[in-house]
Amino acid sequence: MTDPLIRYVVVPLAQTVVILLVLLGIVAYLTLAERKVLAWMQVRIGPNRVGPRGLLQPIADVFKLFAKEDLVPAKAERFVFLLAPILIFVPSFLVWAVIPFGETFTVAGVPVTSFIADINIAILFVLGVSSIAIYGIILGGWASNNKFSLMGGLRSAAQLVSYEVPLGFAVVSVLLMSGTLSLVGIVEAQRDAGIWFFIPGILGFGIYFICGVAETNRNPFDLPEAESELVGGFHTEYSGMKFAFFFLAEYMNMLVVSSLAVILFFGGWLPPFPNLLAGLWQSPLLSWIPPFIWYLIKVMIFIFVYIWFRGTFPRYRFDQLMAVGWKWLLPLSLANVLLVGIGVLVLKG
Amino acid sequence: MTDQRLPSLFDVEEMELSFGPQHPATHGVLRVQLKLDGEKIVDAKPIIGYLHRGTEKLFETMPFPQCIPHTDRMDYVAAATNNQGFCVAMEKLLGITIPPRAAYIRMMLAELQRLASHLVWLATHAIDIGAITPFFYTFRERDAILDLFEEYCGARLTLNTMKIGGVPFELPAGWTERCSALVDGFPAHIDEYEELLTNNRIWKKRTIGIGVVSPEDAIDWGLTGPPLRGSGVRWDIRKVFPYDRYDEIDFEIPIGKNGDTYDRYLVRMVEMRQSVRILRQCLDRLPAGPVIAKIPKVLRARDGMVYGSVEAPKGELGYFIVTTDKATEPYRCRVRPPSFVNLQLLPDMVRGHLVADLVAVIGTLDIVLGEIDR
Amino acid sequence: MSDNEKTPPDQLPDTPEKPAGAAPDAAPAGGDAPKSAPTDEEKAAKIAAAKAKAAAAKAAKEAAPEEPKQPWETKPVTPEHEDASADPDVAALAAAVDGSVLAADRFAGDVTVTVPADKIVDICRALKTGRGFKFLVDLTAIDWREREQGRFDVVYWMHRFDDSKRIRLLAALPAERSMASVTGVWRTANWLEREVYDMFGIHFEGHPALERILTWEGFNGHPLRKDFPVEGIDTGAAIYPDVYPPGGGPLRPEELEQPEPKADGKGES
Numbered sequence: 001m002t003d004p005l006i007r008y009v010v011v012p013l014a015q016t017v018v019i020l021l022v023l024l025g026i027v028a029y030l031t032l033a034e035r036k037v038l039a040w041m042q043v044r045i046g047p048n049r050v051g052p053r054g055l056l057q058p059i060a061d062v063f064k065l066f067a068k069e070d071l072v073p074a075k076a077e078r079f080v081f082l083l084a085p086i087l088i089f090v091p092s093f094l095v096w097a098v099i100p101f102g103e104t105f106t107v108a109g110v111p112v113t114s115f116i117a118d119i120n121i122a123i124l125f126v127l128g129v130s131s132i133a134i135y136g137i138i139l140g141g142w143a144s145n146n147k148f149s150l151m152g153g154l155r156s157a158a159q160l161v162s163y164e165v166p167l168g169f170a171v172v173s174v175l176l177m178s179g180t181l182s183l184v185g186i187v188e189a190q191r192d193a194g195i196w197f198f199i200p201g202i203l204g205f206g207i208y209f210i211c212g213v214a215e216t217n218r219n220p221f222d223l224p225e226a227e228s229e230l231v232g233g234f235h236t237e238y239s240g241m242k243f244a245f246f247f248l249a250e251y252m253n254m255l256v257v258s259s260l261a262v263i264l265f266f267g268g269w270l271p272p273f274p275n276l277l278a279g280l281w282q283s284p285l286l287s288w289i290p291p292f293i294w295y296l297i298k299v300m301i302f303i304f305v306y307i308w309f310r311g312t313f314p315r316y317r318f319d320q321l322m323a324v325g326w327k328w329l330l331p332l333s334l335a336n337v338l339l340v341g342i343g344v345l346v347l348k349g
Numbered sequence: 350m351t352d353q354r355l356p357s358l359f360d361v362e363e364m365e366l367s368f369g370p371q372h373p374a375t376h377g378v379l380r381v382q383l384k385l386d387g388e389k390i391v392d393a394k395p396i397i398g399y400l401h402r403g404t405e406k407l408f409e410t411m412p413f414p415q416c417i418p419h420t421d422r423m424d425y426v427a428a429a430t431n432n433q434g435f436c437v438a439m440e441k442l443l444g445i446t447i448p449p450r451a452a453y454i455r456m457m458l459a460e461l462q463r464l465a466s467h468l469v470w471l472a473t474h475a476i477d478i479g480a481i482t483p484f485f486y487t488f489r490e491r492d493a494i495l496d497l498f499e500e501y502c503g504a505r506l507t508l509n510t511m512k513i514g515g516v517p518f519e520l521p522a523g524w525t526e527r528c529s530a531l532v533d534g535f536p537a538h539i540d541e542y543e544e545l546l547t548n549n550r551i552w553k554k555r556t557i558g559i560g561v562v563s564p565e566d567a568i569d570w571g572l573t574g575p576p577l578r579g580s581g582v583r584w585d586i587r588k589v590f591p592y593d594r595y596d597e598i599d600f601e602i603p604i605g606k607n608g609d610t611y612d613r614y615l616v617r618m619v620e621m622r623q624s625v626r627i628l629r630q631c632l633d634r635l636p637a638g639p640v641i642a643k644i645p646k647v648l649r650a651r652d653g654m655v656y657g658s659v660e661a662p663k664g665e666l667g668y669f670i671v672t673t674d675k676a677t678e679p680y681r682c683r684v685r686p687p688s689f690v691n692l693q694l695l696p697d698m699v700r701g702h703l704v705a706d707l708v709a710v711i712g713t714l715d716i717v718l719g720e721i722d723r
Numbered sequence: 724m725s726d727n728e729k730t731p732p733d734q735l736p737d738t739p740e741k742p743a744g745a746a747p748d749a750a751p752a753g754g755d756a757p758k759s760a761p762t763d764e765e766k767a768a769k770i771a772a773a774k775a776k777a778a779a780a781k782a783a784k785e786a787a788p789e790e791p792k793q794p795w796e797t798k799p800v801t802p803e804h805e806d807a808s809a810d811p812d813v814a815a816l817a818a819a820v821d822g823s824v825l826a827a828d829r830f831a832g833d834v835t836v837t838v839p840a841d842k843i844v845d846i847c848r849a850l851k852t853g854r855g856f857k858f859l860v861d862l863t864a865i866d867w868r869e870r871e872q873g874r875f876d877v878v879y880w881m882h883r884f885d886d887s888k889r890i891r892l893l894a895a896l897p898a899e900r901s902m903a904s905v906t907g908v909w910r911t912a913n914w915l916e917r918e919v920y921d922m923f924g925i926h927f928e929g930h931p932a933l934e935r936i937l938t939w940e941g942f943n944g945h946p947l948r949k950d951f952p953v954e955g956i957d958t959g960a961a962i963y964p965d966v967y968p969p970g971g972g973p974l975r976p977e978e979l980e981q982p983e984p985k986a987d988g989k990g991e992s
Binding site: 044151219222311312317318320 | 364366388475478479480481482484485486489545546549551552554555703704705706
Binding site: 397398401403405406407409410441442443444445446447448451514515568569570571582584589590639641642643644645650651653654655656665667669671680681683685689690692693722723 | 793794795796797798799800801802804830831832833835857858859860861863865866878880884887889891909910911913914915918922935936937938939946947951953955
């Protein structure tokens, strides 16, 4: 067993497999969590028949989706129809290669990082790769040969492209504060600074999260899949496993946006006030908590906020949605960059 | 080569979309044929008749009391007011006065039904615009109201709960207490719905300025009910042609200012509060006495025609009954459905709006296809 | 009631042959042990008391006035038809358009004016602009079968907001004639006239888009006419009148065409 082999081949492979499996599990149970939490908000119970308290529901859903008839509409463009779900699904998994969950820990003497790769342009990678999903949506809507799907696909593409711009600028404001594009570096910068970046960058956080909700096609920006108008939007004609890909990709994107929000603005895997309360966190009472747990708690809070939005708000009409993105969020995000830049200049001398 | 102009890059083609009979948002089997220019609606043509069951023809074959269950099935969401309309018209035709207790019971049933119908309207309207939670809250209250109905007449939806001359049954023991408890708890629930929607930015953006109807247009097109009141015309059959002792009860008629969807929403919310007020007064003042007038076993009319109308939750529901001498059945019974006349205005209301607004407008008109198609 | 109670301890049980007169005390309210036979004075006192009581009740009834019966306790009285020519709106209409008021009737509080069908648009306009009836409540028709002034009656009623007055117009129309449309006067009439066309077959001239509304295009028949059966007509007759009998009811079994047996003997599907 040569050291480089372990460090550069075995460990990353193991990490990849573990992360993939864990993510799939989390995403599957996220569907159940959404149904239950939404139900409790709506004075109902949610699925509680399959397994104890409905806990086996996602497994049942997986079996169902596998077993469904796989239809391709007669006049649909077959190759593109099959390509579209892949184009949506793969990028949402790909970004997890650079997202860090915690500190480095050792397993049998071998240091294992909590990320698969730490590249120094991590944020750029994430933004770039997740943009590929837009192709999947447009192609899916067009290839279905259905007016409803086409309209849904076009609407969604316009929405995603418009909201990427303020999202990018909000991220830029974080970069100004951290000085590095690497995600691990950003968390380290928050530890060094002693505060989470959402305190100085509160405006940026607000813009980022709103754009994140729009990017994942979630309520109140879920017009592309508005059931009451377009039946299903761009995924009307999909069934079976292909539909499952769209579905999983949506939840995966929710996780990505939440994770990035946590890393960029909420200190990643750091406990609250990491320097001030270092004594508390290092004390034998609490030192057994792995940093990963902090990260998980924060991500779950964001997911809850996603579900909360869905249960509360009506949805924006398409032109109003575009107006919010271009007329409000974009100038605000630019102003935010300016303010943060001035602040950094003043504070860091 | 013909000298036809070749299509240029900028030619605009209108897309024809059939907002088909089967659609999650059309509240029944309504088909709207849309001509779209991108997202903008150029023209909309509602096509109805999918639920036509020939109710008016059936009325001509049945004795008067037998017609009442058929009236339930027209506006199936608000069955009690359908019954009430028929009974009011027949009582006008036959010269029957109903006892005061019967009148108060009828008013209570009608106002409970108005609450139930407006709850359904709120649920479906909100869900069409994207707010999925009020649906569950309103149906919780509606279930309580339907339980009261079930206790009284045995049915939840198609009630058959009124007779010509009064009501068929005395109130069951404890019904007034349960009704009272419901009425006392109701304003808190209305506050709950209003908290979710009335001041919500997104809700206001989706409903203000959508589907505007001026008062002159409303009168010319024959709108009645909340759409007419939302446009600012103070008109309610319960105040103008009071039936069933509504003249003894205090209540107000809400009217809107701008005639848009938001105003109609507010009008209906205030109507719910006024219904609660009417119910409270009826419960407090419920007189003793018989619940049905003394009428002959076989009702025979003389020749004549009469029109009796009530304020259904959807608008003015009228029955035009024509009888021949000594007849036991109507010769012709025409139902004036409020949703039918209200729906006529749909093309004018949505021209120039986007597809998303079509759904909001259909919701705000509060149509029931059972009533439109009969 | 047990037998013990009927037989007093000091008397033998009654035999059926016992004359009724000898045991008057066995007769009164059952269950009581019979006392000794009342004396004549007591009997007379009882009768006198009962008579006095009856006399007192009668006197009380005559003294107090009888409560009038409420309208719902008496048999209902159907309203009468009255002439309404003196009604101000009717009079104004008669003045505004010549020959417009053929008859005016008030029944159960509704005023009905019979008008000629060919002047309907002028009449409606006169009522709308002259008398302020800005709201058309409903428009429908009645099929009277054979009648000398015309088979159909087209009914309009309209409403005035200021004093909440309603008025109804009846226009007699023979079967083949068409009616002028009042969509130019009130836009409400649009779908209402379409429904009358659909259900009765009355054409409205000047209507922007007169087509069927509740039945489908191509339906042959007018459902609310009295000669249209309640059971409905076969869909075939609805579309292909030359093949199927017009207005015929559902096909009886013997009228069904028997399909040809297939060559391989499998018969009809």
